[in-house]
Amino acid sequence: MGISTWGNLRLQLQTGAPGIPLDLLDGWLNSRYEQVLEANDWQGLKYHTTVQSQAAYQSGTDTVTLTVGSATVTGAGTAWTSGQLGNIPRFYRPGDTVIYTASYVGPTQLTLDRPYEGNGIDAAGTVYRGSAYVLLQHIYALPSDVRTIVSCLDPVTNQPLHIFTKDQLDASAGPRTLVEDPVYAALYDDTNESSQPVYHQIEFFPPPLHARGFPLEYVHGGTFFNGSNTSASPLPWVSDSVLLYGARAEIALHLEQFNKAKGYEMKFAEELARLLRLEHWQKRPKRALGMTARFTRHRTQRATRALSRNWGPGQGGPN
Numbered sequence: 610m611g612i613s614t615w616g617n618l619r620l621q622l623q624t625g626a627p628g629i630p631l632d633l634l635d636g637w638l639n640s641r642y643e644q645v646l647e648a649n650d651w652q653g654l655k656y657h658t659t660v661q662s663q664a665a666y667q668s669g670t671d672t673v674t675l676t677v678g679s680a681t682v683t684g685a686g687t688a689w690t691s692g693q694l695g696n697i698p699r700f701y702r703p704g705d706t707v708i709y710t711a712s713y714v715g716p717t718q719l720t721l722d723r724p725y726e727g728n729g730i731d732a733a734g735t736v737y738r739g740s741a742y743v744l745l746q747h748i749y750a751l752p753s754d755v756r757t758i759v760s761c762l763d764p765v766t767n768q769p770l771h772i773f774t775k776d777q778l779d780a781s782a783g784p785r786t787l788v789e790d791p792v793y794a795a796l797y798d799d800t801n802e803s804s805q806p807v808y809h810q811i812e813f814f815p816p817p818l819h820a821r822g823f824p825l826e827y828v829h830g831g832t833f834f835n836g837s838n839t840s841a842s843p844l845p846w847v848s849d850s851v852l853l854y855g856a857r858a859e860i861a862l863h864l865e866q867f868n869k870a871k872g873y874e875m876k877f878a879e880e881l882a883r884l885l886r887l888e889h890w891q892k893r894p895k896r897a898l899g900m901t902a903r904f905t906r907h908r909t910q911r912a913t914r915a916l917s918r919n920w921g922p923g924q925g926g927p928n
Contacts, residue, residue, distance in 0.1 A: 616839025641855030662817035747816035756830035
């Protein structure tokens, strides 16, 4: 199995092919690594985590004052804390169809991400005093190695949530102004795929009413070589050989050494097939050990004789 770092793998290739630009070597290592990861539904890529939701807050005796055209929210009877708002807090006034992102300022003040719009036709300066309000969080950060979600379970029913794309959820869910137990989830990125690392997020709909842990199974994206993370390594179950054979095949093609490239390509395929066989063997159901019938059939015969002689259980009976 793989034990080498990316830097060590590149050094082995560089030693055997002096003069090849490092960016080519790095690209060939990554392309073969991706080829291995795409070759199978590897168990080694299945990871588990728990997404902890933040309980929504629906005002009781406390209220807020909002002014159309102003991003300031002033509380009456509030005692807001940064922890209460969660990591990505959302704010809305019941009756509105617009949801805002709120920043914590103090126990009686929040700042919205844009000026309050009211009901959409209110004149600037219109004041809403003594309004009820809701604080919620429906988007949560995931580990940066998430490639895609396998399943996300409802922690109460243990049933999987329906997984949508963000576009599908946006098209069907509408405003996120109803807090309830989530039924749907969507996975999306909050940075461009070309920017590393990629921080993924999950959105629940409806936004969670309760603080609960949602069990999540996902496919690990693997750590690719970016040219500077030389101390990082491929996944441990990916052998050094499969990456080196593949990259050396690419080097030979680059140098127009076609027979050598064919040989390395065959070795790459053989090593990948070995990894696939090992994966298949590990996935086989384990059989319980037991004695064959020729060692145990006498027990049935003895029990049958005992019953015919009216032996009961206990001393003197069959065993």
